[in-house]
Amino acid sequence: MRVMVIVKASQASEAGAMPDGELLAAMGRFNEELVKAGVILAGEGLHPSRKGVRVRYSGSQRSVVDGPFAETKELVAGFWLWQVRSMDEAIEWARRCPNPHAEDCEVEIRPVFEADDFGEAFTPELREQEDRLRADVEARRK
DSSP: OEEEEEEEOOHHHHTTOOOOHHHHHHHHHHHHHHHHTTOEEEEEEOOOGGGOEEEEEETTEEEEEESOOSOGGGSEEEEEEEEOSOHHHHHHHHHHSOOSSSSOOOEEEEEOOOGGGGGGGSOHHHHHHHHHHHHHHHHHHO
16 A cells, blocks of 8 residues: 655744754665665655645636645645555554654654545546556656
């Protein structure tokens, strides 16, 4: 199963504070473990929300809202995408992770939808399209 591990923002990350060398080194070692175990598919840190925008949808209307955004505890500071056997395995990896911030924080682990999760609505034609798009994305990465 694939899971997204969402690193929640902190006041410091939203202020643009960069991690110190010790934390960068610890995260580097942790990411190395993830790579060696074949768990990590992707992972990145994100700039503070003041550099982002939100696009709001209301029917056919679209509006853009510039950051920063309130409620730091609801913002995302970074993420990993992991391939694991179970949620329990994802939790065990998360327990081994260094604290992503110099202050208290949390990460959220959520399963990524797989094709079979959509049932009959995901027709063979849609499945074929999805497979083709994934292959195109992978080819562009090389």
